[in-house]
Amino acid sequence: MPRLRVPWAVACFVWACGVGCGDLDPLCPSWGLCRAPLALNASPPWQGCGETWWGAAGLSLWGLSSDSLIDSFPIDPIQENYVRNVRNCIFSVVYPTPFKSKVLLVAVSEDVIENILDLHISVQGTSDFLQFVSGGKVIFGSVPLAHRYGGHQFGSWAGQLGDGRAHLIGVYTNRHGERWELQLKGSGKTPYSRNGDGRAVLRSSVREFLCSEAMHYLGIPTSRAASLVVSDDEVWRDQFYNGNIKKERGAIVLRLAKSWFRIGSLEILAHSGELDLQRRLLDFIIQEHFPLIAVNDSDRYLEFFSTVVSETANLIALWMSVGFAHGVCNTDNFSLLSITIDYGPFGFMDSYDPNFVPNTSDDEGRYKIGNQANVGLFNLNKLLQALKPLLDPRQKQLASQVLEGYGQHYYTRFTELFRAKLGLLGDDENDNYLIGFLLKLMEDRRADFTMTFRELSEITEDQLKELHIPEEFWALQDLGKHKLFSEWVSMYLLRLEHRKQKLFGIYSLWELQTAIAEWMQNFFEETQKKYV
Numbered sequence: 001m002p003r004l005r006v007p008w009a010v011a012c013f014v015w016a017c018g019v020g021c022g023d024l025d026p027l028c029p030s031w032g033l034c035r036a037p038l039a040l041n042a043s044p045p046w047q048g049c050g051e052t053w054w055g056a057a058g059l060s061l062w063g064l065s066s067d068s069l070i071d072s073f074p075i076d077p078i079q080e081n082y083v084r085n086v087r088n089c090i091f092s093v094v095y096p097t098p099f100k101s102k103v104l105l106v107a108v109s110e111d112v113i114e115n116i117l118d119l120h121i122s123v124q125g126t127s128d129f130l131q132f133v134s135g136g137k138v139i140f141g142s143v144p145l146a147h148r149y150g151g152h153q154f155g156s157w158a159g160q161l162g163d164g165r166a167h168l169i170g171v172y173t174n175r176h177g178e179r180w181e182l183q184l185k186g187s188g189k190t191p192y193s194r195n196g197d198g199r200a201v202l203r204s205s206v207r208e209f210l211c212s213e214a215m216h217y218l219g220i221p222t223s224r225a226a227s228l229v230v231s232d233d234e235v236w237r238d239q240f241y242n243g244n245i246k247k248e249r250g251a252i253v254l255r256l257a258k259s260w261f262r263i264g265s266l267e268i269l270a271h272s273g274e275l276d277l278q279r280r281l282l283d284f285i286i287q288e289h290f291p292l293i294a295v296n297d298s299d300r301y302l303e304f305f306s307t308v309v310s311e312t313a314n315l316i317a318l319w320m321s322v323g324f325a326h327g328v329c330n331t332d333n334f335s336l337l338s339i340t341i342d343y344g345p346f347g348f349m350d351s352y353d354p355n356f357v358p359n360t361s362d363d364e365g366r367y368k369i370g371n372q373a374n375v376g377l378f379n380l381n382k383l384l385q386a387l388k389p390l391l392d393p394r395q396k397q398l399a400s401q402v403l404e405g406y407g408q409h410y411y412t413r414f415t416e417l418f419r420a421k422l423g424l425l426g427d428d429e430n431d432n433y434l435i436g437f438l439l440k441l442m443e444d445r446r447a448d449f450t451m452t453f454r455e456l457s458e459i460t461e462d463q464l465k466e467l468h469i470p471e472e473f474w475a476l477q478d479l480g481k482h483k484l485f486s487e488w489v490s491m492y493l494l495r496l497e498h499r500k501q502k503l504f505g506i507y508s509l510w511e512l513q514t515a516i517a518e519w520m521q522n523f524f525e526e527t528q529k530k531y532v
Contacts, residue, residue: 064170162192
């Protein structure tokens with residue numbers, strides 16, 4: 001089993017294979033709405049990721065609820081599941097479509113199972129759990145929903161989009177008081193499937209499972225992944241969009257987020273003129289997820305927009321600090337909570353290249369890694385356009401000023417993060433130049449992004465002064481071939497103060513990032529061998 005070789009992260013993933021689906025008894029409907037009293041359905045105390053907790057070992061007394069969503073918004077009155085244009089609602093009720101073939105549990109995240117869902121890790125071995133995470137059975141009290149939203153895709157308004165292969169199966173509030181929305185991805189068609197089949201394949205599902213958990217451990221706001229299952233159902237995909245369609249195996253990821261609302265959630269309502277419903281959705285989002293904004297404040301939408309602008313700038317700067325390219329930065333993939341969602345054709349940059357494009361369908365490079373900050377600005381402008389019908393003239397002017405400050409938010413956070421990667425203490429007006437100079441050298445030499453910074457944290461100052469770079473520092477050796485490298489080193493050494501104390505935490509982050517990357521690769525290769 002592949003594992004993260006980092007002390008506090010080693011136990012946070014569990015490899016679990018070969019659990020068959022079989023004929024199962026239904027979950028007891030009279031118990032599903034409440035969590036189990038410890039005396040009735042508790043395992044012995046277990047030690048998980050830093051604390052002791054009695055986790056539920058089964059699902060019979062564990063439950064979800066969709067009440068907060070259903071009670072807050074009008075629901076699509078049409079119950080039949082067919083593709084259609086939907087209006088005057090936020091959600092459609094639609095149940096997952098179970099796989100026809102045997103289902104196998106491929107992996108679970110122990111941290112999500114135990115520390116978010118309050119379950120004992122042994123629950124993974126139960127047939128109820130397997131059917132639950134594969135869409136074969138819905139916990140009593142939960143009403144599966146598909147969310148209606150729109151979006152700008154590759155710069156153009158695409159109209160109604162929505163959850164075309166995902167089902168929001170309920171909301172869970174855990175022992176920490178955290179509210180999490182659970183969603184199955186790849187669980188069948190919905191009214192928003194358009195021309196899709198409602199399925200996901202193992203290849204893309206492994207990537208989402210791994211990357212969402214990796215991003216969490218890198219300290220980047222993200223959705224989480226609880227489990228991954230695979231079936232023998234045939235799903236046909238053109239992986240490289242070149243007309244070469246191949247048969248793959250269907251899979252489902254159970255993923256979690258504090259909220260799945262995105263910019264497109266508001267756009268569809270504004271474009272449809274459903275302003276009362278838009279106001280209702282905004283008030284719900286503010287009340288549930290923005291506790292510092294008073295729901296009766298007349299400027300609450302302005303405050304909401306200001307927060308989303310600054311947090312989006314922070315998120316994209318964090319992406320850049322680890323070389324992450326999302327790949328599909330459409331407005332329907334940008335969270336209103338400024339977390340990373342919808343892992344599709346993402347990629348991590350190996351050699352530093354601002355033109356790195358992980359998405360093979362992005363022919364024009366709109367979503368290249370070096371353009372992500374600009375795309376963030378574009379998306380936030382579309383959010384502002386959606387909000388304007390709800391703002392008075394003064395608020396519109398202030399909101400435009402807030403948006404103008406996005407660039408400064410982004411560059412300030414970007415500089416902070418890269419200053420930390422270089423082990424620089426305090427502020428210096430020349431830091432932007434120093435960072436930019438290094439990145440230009442790296443671009444010219446196509447230097448390894450992660451290893452360049454890591455080796456700078458490990459090499460001694462004397463070795464840098466003398467430009468004596470040992471063989472094991474291969475990334476710096478390559479960078480050292482640039483004719484301006486010695487000039488940059490001189491500037492860097494002048495700027496360094498108390499470097500060793502500062503770099504201790506930075507080195508740990510790079511070590512974690514490298515360990516996660518290695519674990520992800522091993523996991524993906526083993527999964528492909530075993531299930532493909």
